[in-house]
Amino acid sequence: MTIATAPTLRLTRPDDWHLHVRDGAAMAAVVPHTARQFGRAIIMPNLRPPVTTAEQAVAYRARIQACVPEGVDFTPLMTLYLTDNTPPDEIRRARDAGVVALKLYPAGATTNSDAGVTDIRKTHATLEMMQREGLLLLVHGEVTDPAVDVFDREARFIDQVMEPLRDAFPELKVVFEHITTRDAAQYVAEAGPHTAATITAHHLLYNRNALFTGGLRPHYYCLPVLKREEHRRALVASATSGSAKFFLGTDSAPHAAHLKEHAAACAGCYTALSAIELYAEAFERAGRLDRLEGFASQHGPDFYGLPRNASTITLRREPWTLPESLPYGDAELKPLGGSETLNWRLVG
Ligand code: NCD
Ligand code: ZN
Ligand code: ZN
Numbered sequence: 001m002t003i004a005t006a007p008t009l010r011l012t013r014p015d016d017w018h019l020h021v022r023d024g025a026a027m028a029a030v031v032p033h034t035a036r037q038f039g040r041a042i043i044m045p046n047l048r049p050p051v052t053t054a055e056q057a058v059a060y061r062a063r064i065q066a067c068v069p070e071g072v073d074f075t076p077l078m079t080l081y082l083t084d085n086t087p088p089d090e091i092r093r094a095r096d097a098g099v100v101a102l103k104l105y106p107a108g109a110t111t112n113s114d115a116g117v118t119d120i121r122k123t124h125a126t127l128e129m130m131q132r133e134g135l136l137l138l139v140h141g142e143v144t145d146p147a148v149d150v151f152d153r154e155a156r157f158i159d160q161v162m163e164p165l166r167d168a169f170p171e172l173k174v175v176f177e178h179i180t181t182r183d184a185a186q187y188v189a190e191a192g193p194h195t196a197a198t199i200t201a202h203h204l205l206y207n208r209n210a211l212f213t214g215g216l217r218p219h220y221y222c223l224p225v226l227k228r229e230e231h232r233r234a235l236v237a238s239a240t241s242g243s244a245k246f247f248l249g250t251d252s253a254p255h256a257a258h259l260k261e262h263a264a265a266c267a268g269c270y271t272a273l274s275a276i277e278l279y280a281e282a283f284e285r286a287g288r289l290d291r292l293e294g295f296a297s298q299h300g301p302d303f304y305g306l307p308r309n310a311s312t313i314t315l316r317r318e319p320w321t322l323p324e325s326l327p328y329g330d331a332e333l334k335p336l337g338g339s340e341t342l343n344w345r346l347v348g
Contacts, residue, residue, distance in 0.1 A: 014296035018249030025329030031067035035074035050081035182234035198249025201278035218265035240288035256331035
């Protein structure tokens, strides 16, 4: 008799290069999910009020660390929220405090972005300093002009903001965050070595039909919004291409369920609970599980100039069902794909 053992997959411990953990009781509910899978995560600064100074970032880091379960080795990598008024002096303080990047939110583009940049030219002195001090610029790449169709806002950002930005600061490392279109994938692939992109699991797994299947489904609503199937395919091709310019960034963005199931549903999908399993699903469907480790564990640290993690994680091919709902402070949190079955499970 032979005993069939389920296939397993061992990877260098991955990192999440784009993550929202919020603050307070919400943060305490979500940080353990990320810490169990990832060695590090880039923490987004779009709190209310936003994290705009080195001092605030240091305090926020300590609050996050206090939510990491005993015995778990997890490092939050901090970012500052770039505003029209971020003083160039703050960049050196940020670097000294261990902050690795600044985040550009075009004003009004997404959740908690009211304090964002109104005109990139206002930030040139600060970008100059970042280029000199080696801090990265992470961008939410969508124009905000209400006259531009929501589905075209990322593509328009490329010519209106990215290209002039790259010309003005050729040495600045720029990450085009959570890309959702073939246009962005192509732009990044053809750009110089200082431009890279993160890709979420949900943009690899779903196209925009997911928003409308059997009714309006707010848990699939995020920004940039899901796009057509041809774009999803282009993202899968980029993520599984082996190119070091593309790496894992979940953009896991928790919102209380009652604010998602609302007349004006908040943008953001919660994927941190099962992030690496969702990516394994997407890579397996593409027949490229062999390229998951590069995307999840190598390209990110290489681009940021950080060491790869020394420890590993293990996934087993074992179907399991995602919970429909999780506690979230006094509210509920509905993970993306809740009640659906995943084929890979993190076992160690
Ligand atoms: C993010 C959030 O909720 O903070 N939402 C989202 O839909 N992705 C903000 C962001 O990353 O744009
Ligand atoms: Zn964003
Ligand atoms: Zn985000």
